Amino acid sequence: MVATEPCPVCGSVDAHPVVSRRGFSYVRCHRCQAAYVAPAPSAEEVANIYQDPSYFAGNTEIGYGDYVAMHKVLAPHFRRRLWILGRWLPERGWLLDVGCADGFFLELARADGWEVAGVEISEPMAEETARQLGVPIVTSIEKLPEDAVYDAVTLWEVVEHFREPVAELRRLVRRLRPGGALMLSTPNVGHWQAMNAPDAWNMFCPPAHLVLFTDVSLKVALEKAGYSGIRIWKVSPLPPLPKWLEKSTAPLARRLADGSARPWMLARALWLAVRLLGWAWQRLTRPQEDIFATLEAMAWRPG
Numbered sequence: 473m474v475a476t477e478p479c480p481v482c483g484s485v486d487a488h489p490v491v492s493r494r495g496f497s498y499v500r501c502h503r504c505q506a507a508y509v510a511p512a513p514s515a516e517e518v519a520n521i522y523q524d525p526s527y528f529a530g531n532t533e534i535g536y537g538d539y540v541a542m543h544k545v546l547a548p549h550f551r552r553r554l555w556i557l558g559r560w561l562p563e564r565g566w567l568l569d570v571g572c573a574d575g576f577f578l579e580l581a582r583a584d585g586w587e588v589a590g591v592e593i594s595e596p597m598a599e600e601t602a603r604q605l606g607v608p609i610v611t612s613i614e615k616l617p618e619d620a621v622y623d624a625v626t627l628w629e630v631v632e633h634f635r636e637p638v639a640e641l642r643r644l645v646r647r648l649r650p651g652g653a654l655m656l657s658t659p660n661v662g663h664w665q666a667m668n669a670p671d672a673w674n675m676f677c678p679p680a681h682l683v684l685f686t687d688v689s690l691k692v693a694l695e696k697a698g699y700s701g702i703r704i705w706k707v708s709p710l711p712p713l714p715k716w717l718e719k720s721t722a723p724l725a726r727r728l729a730d731g732s733a734r735p736w737m738l739a740r741a742l743w744l745a746v747r748l749l750g751w752a753w754q755r756l757t758r759p760q761e762d763i764f765a766t767l768e769a770m771a772w773r774p775g
C-alpha cells in the first residue's frame with residue numbers, strides 16, 4: 473500500500489505501484505482494479521501533447537505512426553460496432569463521435585445512415601476533418617452547441633485519455649437524449665500482461681493513457697456518471713504465447729498493429745493461426761488468465 477492520489481474511478485486511496493515510464497508512474501487501485509497515473513500530470517501538460525501534429529503521424533511512442541494506415545486495422549471493429557448500434561437503435565438519428573481523429577468512423581457511420589458530428593481535441597486534426605467531411609467538429613465537449621443532444625455517443629479508445637473520466641462521462645450522458653446510448657472501447661487493464669508483465673504491456677503509455685479500466689472499474693465509472701443498463705464485454709483475444717513463438721512473431725504483431733503488414737490478408741490469417749495456437753496453449757497452461765485486450769461497453773441515458 474502507498475499513500476497516493478485517490479482513484480479517479482472509485483475514490484479509494486488504497487493502491488500499489490505497477491510500472492513507471494517516461495517519468496510517470498502508474499498505480500493500481502485495490503478496490504476497483506483501475507490503474508492510473510499518480511501523481512496525475514497537469515491539465516496543460518495533457519492538452520499539449522494532442523496539439524502536436526506528430527501525435528497522429530510519426531509519434532509512435534505516445535501517438536500514432538500513421539493514422540491513415542490504421543484504417544484497415546480499425547475498419548472491422550468499426551463495422552461490427554455500427555452493426556451493434558444499429559440493432560439497438562434501428563432508427564439511427566444523430567451520432568456524436570468523441571475523439572474522432574480524421575473522421576474515419578464518422579464516414580462509416582454516415583454511410584450506415586447516421587447524421588454525424590465529432591469532437592477532436594487536436595485543433596489541426598479537427599479543422600482538417602471538418603473540412604474533408606463537411607460535418608461539425610468541435611475541439612472539446614464543452615464547445616458543443618448548448619442545445620445539441622444526440623441519439624448515440626461513441627468513444628473509441630478515448631476514455632483512458634481523460635484525467636477525470638467520471639466527470640467527462642457525466643458531461644456526455646447529459647448530451648444524450650433520454651433513452652440514447654453511449655458505446656465505448658478501451659484497453660482492458662485486467663489483461664494477463666497488464667497484471668503479470670506490466671513492463672511489456674504497451675497500453676501503459678503516459679501521459680496519453682491516464683486511467684486504465686478493468687470490466688469492474690469501467691462499470692463503476694459508468695454507474696457513477698449516471699448511466700443505466702450497462703453491458704460490458706471483452707474482445708480481441710491476445711493469449712500468452714510460448715516464448716519462442718512470441719519472439720518469432722513480434723515483428724508481425726507490430727506491423728499488424730500499425731497497419732503496415734503486407735500482404736495484409738495473408739498477415740492477418742497468419743496471425744489468427746498464431747493466436748489460435750496461443751489460445752490452446754493458454755487453456756493448457758494458464759487457464760484462469762484474462763486474455764482479452766479490449767473492453768467494449770454499452771450504456772444508456774435513463775429515459
Ligand SMILES: [Zn+2]
Pocket residue numbers: 479480481482483484501502503504505506689
Ligand atoms: Zn478504484
